[in-house]
Amino acid sequence: MLEVHHIFKTYEGKPLLNDISFKVDTGETICLLGASGSGKSTLLRIIAGLEDADSGFVSFNGQNLTSTPPHLRDFGLVFQDYALFPHLNVNDNVAFALRMRRLPQDEIGKRVASSLELVNLTGFENRKVTDLSGGEQQRIALARALATRPRLLMFDEPLGALDRTLREDLLNELRMILHRTNIPAIYVTHDQEEAFAIADRVLILHKGEVIRAGNPADVWANPESAFVARFLGLGNIFEGSYIGNSEVETKFGTLAVHCEHKHQKGDNVHLLARPLSAGKARVERSRSEANAIQGVVTDVIFQQDRFKVTLDNGLYVYLQQAPKAGEKIEVQVKVECLR
């Protein structure tokens, strides 16, 4: 079990990581999700031992790793740009870690073959790594990291350089491999879809702090802050003034809000209206928090199974049937209180 204890790190005088602590359990995949500059890659490098923290430490199964150099940590690392050794062929790349551990030759051969099988590249042993496609290179990088069955795998934006369909395929494969091998993993990305697809638990990093942690469904259902809701693209986020009795005064009028916080009259609150929760007008108002908002349609975009409809007041919703631009409609939205 990996434990990260109160990591602090500054870069050129500015705080980059500010009291980061978390655990990764056996077989668990956690995802560090954050925009660029949030410090997520630095955190990964600190865990790998490639960089030192200003304070705090990393331990594995209770053993403090501060004085363990990177090559003795037995943590596999997969980079965005693959970092395959250009002067070695596929076989020698995958066998690299095994040779470093001085395993017998036939054992190395067996492990290379099984690693390549795991990433569906059986028979690629003698290819030059520079001749492979991006997706193949990334699989080789994964096979290389997997060959020793490390006690932790770390991924730094591993799919960032690949195109969308390839990314989805590889992500599925990766999830299955992690599941099958039961190796705990830390996955760093800025892409929330990728994060939610692969992670058992998501840690959202912002300005060097973990501002939200939890399993994907929880985080999705309850973003807790306006920043997280905006970062995850959950919907319309706006402010309002609490007027009591679960009602908030906003630019869309007075809205009924689902809220578990204790607010005082006059408090400024952030609200979230999820576009998916919207219904076309003239549906009976069954739930108390459903609000009717009127507006003139300014934009309609076709999105596979729905239409994204934007109103003149800035609100957007997803509807099953497309209204005409310029038409005045009424939509129903569920409004949540963020803080």
Place this chain on the structure above:
Amino acid sequence: METGKQASQRGRAFLSTCVPVYLSTYSRLLLWLIPLSFLVIAFFYPLSRILALTFNFNTFTGENLQLASRVLFFTFYQAFLSTCLTLLLGLPSAYLFARYDFRGKSLLRALTAVPFMLPTVVVAAGFSALLGPRGLIHTLFPLSSFNFIGTLTAILIAHVFYNTTIIIRVVGNALSSLDPKLEAAARSLGADSFRVWWNVILPILRPSILASSLLVFLFDFTSFGVILLLGGSQFATLEVEIYLRVLKLPNISLAALLSVIQLVCTLIFSILYTRIVTRSIIQTAPRSAESNARKPKTLREKIFITSFVFLLTSFFLLPLSALPFRSLFRLEADRGQRGEIQYGLTADYYTELFVNRRGSVFYVPPIQAAANSLGYAGATVAISLLLGFPAALALAKPTRLEKVLDPLIMLPLGSSAVMLGLGFIISFGAWLTSPLLVPFAHTLVALPFVIRALQPAIASIPERLRQAAASLGASPLEVWKNIDLPILRRATLAAATFAFTISLGEFGATLLISRPEYPTIPVAIERFLSQPGGLNYGQAMAMATILMLLTITSILLIEKFRIPGSGEF
């Protein structure tokens, strides 16, 4: 017993000497320790001795100053003339290579680049073999009465022969990377072809023309071997005068004054050059990859191309081929039989190299010079790699420290070889009997090239590769062995060959500090050429041919090992 923590700290300290990203200021200083101490002892200390000699009341006499200003003027004068002539040949050639495709183009381009890498003695011997009093033209057409050796013309032509390739490369690269759409745009805006050139192309090329001219000027300004061997001592440039004032008409303080003047001038030119280059990089930043060259269409183009290809081929090929030819052919009137010329193939000049004749120029068989040269070159390779590796490692990820130290490392390039020799004589006079000084002098010249060959290769290894290797369980030593070393092998070979070639051909410094009983090939050639008699002349030709072949082999090896696109001037 040491604890695990101590061991890993030791591991880390070691890591920091191997893997640039981890370099602390402390370990960077450690890397610099050896190369810098070498430079301090072998360059800055002698330099300080020269400066001390210069700034001394006895130095600034009216006589000395008068001579210095006369020499300085002539140095400028010949360098200016040479640069103009080089541009005259170089600019049309650059245009030819950049804009037209023709048969044998890459071969011809390679041919024009060969002289630049050749030792000065070989070039001098080549021109002597072609145009000298014992050369091909004179002996085959005895009626021709023109003098070549010992004239300013000889110096100028040899300089053009040397440096045209610089103009071709620098201006030609700029010209061929010029976006053809610019020309099309200018034409569509109503410019005729003259206006296109005058208002669009030339202004864009100006920095590269300026930069290459300045570089050519710098090389002509510091030229030594060509002027001494083809011009003679009546054409005293700063370099030649320093040499004369050390060995022939001893006046060490005058020599010191001259070399300080020389150093100041070259530093000014180098700074100007760097400024122009930095500016021109910004100007021509967007580049199109496709080639602008095409096949000639009009008759005018075909005439231009044919005549220029012929001119370039004969200009560059004749001296280079006259040399081996002359080393194998007897074209001499034997002693006592005036006027009668004996023709014939002969290997005498080569076999004679193995004979130790009494009363000859040497106390040893002349071929010993080749053995000395190879020995010195081997030592130079070893020393310069030993010093160059740590410096290149530190320079691969430059910090503020490296920004200060980098120009210091390159400084020996700005000082002339003769000056280095002078510095050695002043500073290490007591050790001059030892043959060990020569490889150290050669290392001074070779070190900047070695570093420049290694540094981009080290820098080109992505940090990620080392991190990946570390995360796969490779210790710092294993990272160095399995990642850095295999990737650097080619660059190391290129750097070694650079050092080898430079040492083989080094003339100025060696002439001053080598012991008579340990001559190198270039020194031996100079001595043979300065002696009378057909046999001595033939041996000079034979020696020069050997040196030429060795050098050309090395050039080919460097081209093979070099990382494409790196290390252009």
